[in-house]
Amino acid sequence: MLEHAMKVVERIFQHRIWQQIEVDDMQFVFMKGKRTTDAIFTVRQMQENFSKERGSTLAVHLEKAFDRVLRKVIRWAMHKLGMEEWLISAVM
Numbered sequence: 203m204l205e206h207a208m209k210v211v212e213r214i215f216q217h218r219i220w221q222q223i224e225v226d227d228m229q230f231v232f233m234k235g236k237r238t239t240d241a242i243f244t245v246r247q248m249q250e251n252f253s254k255e256r257g258s259t260l261a262v263h264l265e266k267a268f269d270r271v272l273r274k275v276i277r278w279a280m281h282k283l284g285m286e287e288w289l290i291s292a293v294m
Contacts, residue, residue: 215293222285 273294280290 215289218289219285219293222289223283 277290277294280293
């Protein structure tokens, strides 16, 4: 029963957060219909195009590109977006 209650609370938080932020079209992770693999495919396409146009290689460290973000950076970003403090504290 607790799992179901937590899912409801998560949905409430998610809804409140989505009301307060704008999401860029380039956001891939945690978006319906988009996956990290889509972003990786896009980066690979850019690498190929760069190599063809410039005759050199563009290297992207994919592990670092999709690595974790520090919690203090997430908190800072949420503050910068103007999110309410109670919501930030609840999420963090």
